[in-house]
Amino acid sequence: MHHPLMRRITSEPDTEFHVVKPATVEYACATIVNRIPSLLNAPAGYVTSDQLDTLSYPTCPLENYV
Numbered sequence: 001m002h003h004p005l006m007r008r009i010t011s012e013p014d015t016e017f018h019v020v021k022p023a024t025v026e027y028a029c030a031t032i033v034n035r036i037p038s039l040l041n042a043p044a045g046y047v048t049s050d051q052l053d054t055l056s057y058p059t060c061p062l063e064n065y066v
Helices: 024-041
Strands: 006-009 015-018
Touching: none
Parallel strands: none
Antiparallel strands: 006 015
């Protein structure tokens, strides 16, 4: 049975994992906050998300990315 939050990593050895109770609201909020530096660094005008930097997890305070 394929669970919507189950993932399979094909490698040696293969690995499967699933998230039982995802913190969806927290993930969405974290994604929005982590996007702030790329929005501030974007050129002026209308910019679509595909033109922004690749979203990544910041390991330093956000002020270091602006």
